[in-house]
Amino acid sequence: MGESSEAPDSAEATDPLEVIKPLREQRRGPVVRRRSGIQHGTMDQHLLDSPPRSADYVRTDPWRVMRMQAEFVEGFGTLAEIGPAIGVFGSARTAPGSHWYERGVEIGRALAEAGFAVMTGGGPGAMEAANKGALQAGGLSVGLGIELPFEHGLNPFVDLGINFRYFFVRKTCFVKYAEGFVVLPGGVGTMDELFEALTLVQTGKITRFPIVLFGTDYWRGLIGWLRETVIAHGAASESDLELFHLTDDVDEAVRLVSKMAAQGDRETPGRPVP
Secondary structure (H helix, E strand, O other): OOOOOOOOOHHHHOOHHHOOOOOOEEEEOOEEEEHHHOOOOOHHHHHHOOOOOOHHHHHHHHHHHHHHHHHHHHHHHHHOOOOOEEEEEOOOOOOOOOHHHHHHHHHHHHHHHOOOEEEEOOOOOHHHHHHHHHHHOOOOEEEEEEOOOOOOOOOOOOOEEEEEOOHHHHHHHHHHHOOOEEEOOOOHHHHHHHHHHHHHHHOOOOOOOOEEEEOHHHHHHHHHHHHHHHHOOOOOOHHHHHHOEEEOOHHHHHHHHHHHHOOOOOOOOOOOOO
């Protein structure tokens, strides 16, 4: 009899699509892109890059406005019922297990135990730490992510997450739905969020809004520069240093944001701006 003509064994017949390595994902709003579907650039980049002077480009801008509007609607609708929340900012590069990571966990846990939802940028590092602490304490852990060329995705400790395309929409949601900010050591992004909040308080756009800088040694140089250079040259007032608090104590940080949040409606007029 001749040799069997049976099909090759299962190892040889395995469909190559059944064995797929972990994929890089690109998230743009609710859309997930992989492999050839990944696009280059971000929506902020497309919006702010100098456009070609053509009628075609002019006709596309109104549609971008509609997309921005949709992000506001989605963000407002999602966050409107989360209750009192505190925004926690800090470096995405903070290593798990490091001193500042563990302090972030403590802050997230303490804020949750005080009855606040903990709202971060949803990424790794200090943001992940605060979300982790909130989750450990049984609180609501919120992440407001952002589309970036280097995708991180929301950290695994986020219970409620939104991915934004535009930075300014995301920052508006942070300020609108947070009762205050706790700012851990961070870099350029953290500074951006910090000074955005300081500007809004200093100009009276928002009132009764506590901002706590956590980490005396880390922030001392910035405060010294503000006092010895910015204020000394008349570009700011000494009273502007009262717009934030500096501490190394987790309980004091929570006490400060809780006390000011409990003072009432943020629309109540605050102290006069110098």
